[in-house]
Amino acid sequence: ATTWSAEDNIVWKTPLPSWSGATPVIHGERIFLTSPSAGDVGGPGNERRPGGDNLLLMCLDRRTGAVRWTETIDSGNTLHRKGNSTSPSPVTDGAHVWAVTGNGVVTCRDLDGREVWGRNIQEDYGNFGLNWGYASSPLLHEGVLYIEVLHGFYTDEPSYVMAIDATTGEVRWRVERPTDAPREAPDAYTTPVLLEHGGAMQLVVTGGDYVTAHDLKTGHEIWRAGGLNPTRSDWFRIVASPLAVDGMVYVPTRVKPLHAFRAGGEGLVTESHLAWTFDGRAGPDVPTPACDGSRLYIVNDQGLATCLDARTGETIWGPERTVRGTVSSSVLLADGKLYITNEDSTTVVLRAGDEFEILAENTLDGSYTLSSPIAAGSAIFIRTGTHLYCIDDAAE
Template sequence: MKQPQPFAFTAAALGLALMAAVPLAADWPQWRGPLFTGASPGAKDLPVKWSETENVLWRTKLPSWSAATPIIWGNTIFITSAEEGFAPLGSRQGGDGSTHDKIFLLALSRKDGSVLWRHQIDTGNRLYRKQNSASPSPITDGKHVWIMTGNGKFACFTIDGKEIWKRDIQAEYGRFGLNHGYASTPLLHKGRLYVQVLHGMRTDDPSYIFAVDPPTGKTIWKVERPTDAVTESPDNYATPQIVNVKGEEQLVISGGDYATGHSLAGGRELWRIGGFNPRNNPMNRTIASSLVIGGMVFTPSTRGRPFIAFRAGGDGVITGKNEVWTNNLGSDVPTPATDGTYIYVLGDNGVMHCLEAATGKVMYEGQRIELGTYSASPLLADGKIYSTSEEGNTTVIKAGPVFEILGVNKLDNHTLASPVAVGNQIFLRTADYLYCFQKK
């Protein structure tokens, strides 16, 4: 591991950098939660144990499967789904999108799981091995909900289900060219939506990012995001982030062998850092999103490849200048979770690492949780970390620098979606159901 460089933030200071946003933590408004860290600071008294019958407040049958995470505001849950009869999870058939190909946005009652409304937002759903075109998660501000499908249908609804606008991004800007289909979720921040399309495996068109006015759906700006990555390495399935650099907020885009910072005003690239693909592997597609704490960015790459912590900011190429620490504990698919003091890295092979955020010090490494494959990102809440495997098994471990398994909970269904915690409840989406777990 690269030795930590002089850095003004201590672990305590990094933790405090997250505390300012805690008042927003009563809901789960977008994919990685209220702070975009995989943490739910307001969640308390969560269950450690559950099953198909234990601590189940309710269970609702969903039309079909998707990797999309449930999004929660107040008493309403928003979730996307494939159509009933779509090719089963793990199927190698149905990729032509010819049958049962509709994509839906649903609103459910948090009280009992009943469906409040359901709208078709797209057709032509396609199967891409572990995901389909319903995989991007919704986003909400409590008044509206936005969704962009893997086919590029971008839509806005009121929370009561009235459609406000809809766009077709592929029709406007060209077809997506990712090997496993588009799956990035837009980012909502201070009255703007930010969208990235980083691709290259199945297209020669450039990657790009754009900003959208949420009420109208109109593009505010759009810029290319160049890379010298080749073959599949330009493909990225992550979500943008926001970092504060000396009082200036900047957009962070990771993927295509680089992390880049962009002006929120017009999208201009301000800086870029490399080192994520040191062997120039042409198949180095990236999936996990970056974490941001204060002015620090923590960007993982694929399993066994660099995980780089760096100070955001500067001008031009900052590779070799702004790194604070690096190691080879890239998580591949799951996005790490953090409380600002520790970073919890879950590999897709079911091993857990804990790092001190400020220094990169390894608190523990390679600890095995329940055997399985992990695509869902870990949830950090109520002093615990919840990690759910594709087989539907959730390992609960104690948060902190000492590894301790508190329990393993098994369901009779596969899942790709990340668990969510709000209040004293945990929400978990499997291939067939949405569960709400609460202590009884």
């Protein structure tokens, strides 16, 4: 899909109980998403309300948008600036769906919403201590759920990374992840990614002024690289997630620097494996970049886009103005196009490639939009503050 409006090329739109920065996940004919219940637990004077107190997991029909089921998975909803207690995105393998809440609940549900197992990692390992609430999404890989808890502002407890058996809910391993980051800098709202290197997969985690790679079977830290917070700022929390593509690890920080490291090595590889650094002011804070292996596309919070050579870091084009306003959602790269959505539900579509070209600018309902757009088949799905839209200009 390239062009749409609130009325045009909308296959369906489904009203949602409340807003959330969590991104929906699609498998087959089902869409899963988390949301607060309707209503408002916010106090007076808040510019924005967190939504209702119950935390919901919903399943929608991909073809029609009909709500198949809604289950309450937790209660207790807190507003954290642009987050609430449903900020982590769910994951699915098509047979089950797993969700994590900002309160530490981890739940596995079958396709009818029935709980298979549940646990609370705050109760297991102590309270989260992030300044803006827990928001990291889990990573599912080959029957294991990988979860990071990187915090330090409100706690002296160490940060950690853990693996949970997705079938049984049993903890396979949990390792502390040390950091010497000051004040708020230990906090991260990133999501881990997988890196393939030397015929094996590694778990890559960014935050606390470092990027680390861990053995999937044990959690053992294989390597770490620093230099993410060169000025040793007290307020260097990291939001945008890393990317691991074709043996390279791309690490956004708080606007700058953005580092690219070559995979490999052991121990501290800050200097030995640094490939290049982008130190421009147009670096991202919240939006995670996109990469096709040859080009890295970055968008900053003000909607300025830059295309870099993924191998060398040289600027191919940009920074160029795309969408106006504030961008908090991540860049979507799909079907040779880039989708950049702002907080007012407007999406600018660019042609991916070595030339900067805007193909379309499309606005939906104008409501508060934090969730990242996703693609499935020829359709684009966008979650605004009020609805989930299925958009397809190839629709018959």
